[in-house]
Amino acid sequence: MSENIGYVRTEMALPEPAPPRERGPVAWARKNLFATPVDSILTFIGLAIAATIVVPLFQWALVNAQWTGTDRTYCSTVAQGGIQPDGWSGACWAFVKAKFGQFMFGRYPIEERWRVILVAIMFVVLLVPLMVPRVPRKGLNAFLLFLVFPVVAYVLLVGDMFGLTHVETPLWGGLLVTLALSFVGIVVSLPLGILLALGRRSKMPVVKMVSVIFIETVRGVPLITVLFMASVMLPLFLPAGMSFDKFLRALIGVSLFASAYMAEVVRGGLQAIPKGQYEGADSLGLSYWQKMGLIVLPQALKLVIPGIVNTFIGMFKDTSLVYIISMFDLLGVVRQNFSDPAWASPQTPASGLVFAALVFWMFCFGMSRYSIYMEQRLDTGHKR
The missing domain is CATH 1.10.3720.10 (MetI-like)
Structure with missing residues (x-):
């Protein structure tokens, strides 16, 4: 007595695309923003709050901002012209641009700032391979970063040897101090x-x-x-x-x-x-x-x-x-x-x-x- 087998699958079925209503930005919004009436209400409230905050912030930071200048008078000038010291409502990025060197290095001598930049480059070159799992020789990398690099960085930043000018730490400042304190704190703590x-x-x-x-x-x-x-x-x-x-x-x-x-x-x-x-x-x-x-x-x-x-x-x-x-x-x-x-x-x-x-x-x-x-x-x- 033979068995009647109508169909036997010999290979896996190919995947089919999702239905049109289940893909795309409209489907994502329906699922995550408007799934229920409560979700819809909260979404509209969130959009209203975002519009209230984001639009003025965008105008302040980008549209009405002053990007160039040599003193405060440029940050009191509306883009369309006219001096309004108390009424101008845009960011003064010219101030940040003018003081950027101090923000990064503090009062570190300008002619010696290449030493700080070199230390930063060395830090990135040693840190990135240590953070990428596929890069080999992690032991040597860690040895260089945590034991050799601090000594080299100290010599470069402080100086007073190998012909380098001595730079006192009271002259250090800005992001240099922030990163130095953080790196040492992390390595020691x-x-x-x-x-x-x-x-x-x-x-x-x-x-x-x-x-x-x-x-x-x-x-x-x-x-x-x-x-x-x-x-x-x-x-x-x-x-x-x-x-x-x-x-x-x-x-x-x-x-x-x-x-x-x-x-x-x-x-x-x-x-x-x-x-x-x-x-x-x-x-x-x-x-x-x-x-x-x-x-x-x-x-x-x-x-x-x-x-x-x-x-x-x-x-x-x-x-x-x-x-x-x-x-x-x-x-x-x-x-x-x-x-x-x-x-x-x-x-x-x-x-x-x-x-x-x-x-x-x-x-x-x-x-x-x-x-x-x-x-x-x-x-x-x-x-x-």
């Missing part, structure tokens, strides 16, 4: 924070007590207090006649402050690792440092990537607080130039602050997006 987190979970009472006291003390005071102590009070505890650079004091203060917060972030990751991972490592006969370095920490750090990057972003923005100890980062230099009588106009402060905000946003947004990329790349498929 992550390993120090890991050690503090391990120390807080240690079974040795003295190590645990020291770690807890340090973390809770630093986290219990604002960064301004830490910077003030590092700049003003720390020299009082040094031997007579001994002192060190104010910029170095700020580096120490920022690094220690960030490491205390980093320690708590890492400790959260350590506590999230199942107990079985610790027991499995012990069953293999691994030592404490082998267990942490090969088993526990790689998993813990992967879990807390958002918290780590959030700490980095917060530290990057908090560098503006060095203004309290008479150091001028990007925001400090921008504010300092508001007092220049040649550029005193109603639009100067807003233009300078918007420029500083855009620079901070670009760096913070870049760190945020890269952290998302790393989370997706290291995702092992565990959904919570």
Whole structure:
């Protein structure tokens, strides 16, 4: 008795395009903006708010903006002509253009700024390959970036050797100070924070007590207090006649402050690792440092990537607080130039602050997006 088989597919069916109503901008808007009556109402409210804010902002930043000029009179001139010092309503980008060098380098000598540019190029050349997973020799790359580069950068920026002119750190300013403080803070705070987190979970009472006291003390005071102590009070505890650079004091203060917060972030990751991972490592006969370095920490750090990057972003923005100890980062230099009588106009402060905000946003947004990329790349498929 034979079986009657009408049809047997021997190959996969080819994919068909989505129905016309399910693709294109109209379909996207219907699904995301007008799916329900409530969504439609909220969409119209959002569009009204955006129109109220975006259109005047666009006019202020682009349409009515003054892009060129040599003093404040250009920022008091309407594009159509006529002097209106108090009535002009456009951004003064001419001020930003004129002061751009100070915003980037502070009072670093103009003829020596090539050294800062060279350091920036070296930093980018070493950082980008380290961030791209496909580029080989990560160990050598990290060695050059975190150990060799700081020494070379110090020699180039400070000078006083190899025929380079000495440039005192009080002359540093602008984005140079912001990036220098952030880079050193990141490089120091992550390993120090890991050690503090391990120390807080240690079974040795003295190590645990020291770690807890340090973390809770630093986290219990604002960064301004830490910077003030590092700049003003720390020299009082040094031997007579001994002192060190104010910029170095700020580096120490920022690094220690960030490491205390980093320690708590890492400790959260350590506590999230199942107990079985610790027991499995012990069953293999691994030592404490082998267990942490090969088993526990790689998993813990992967879990807390958002918290780590959030700490980095917060530290990057908090560098503006060095203004309290008479150091001028990007925001400090921008504010300092508001007092220049040649550029005193109603639009100067807003233009300078918007420029500083855009620079901070670009760096913070870049760190945020890269952290998302790393989370997706290291995702092992565990959904919570």
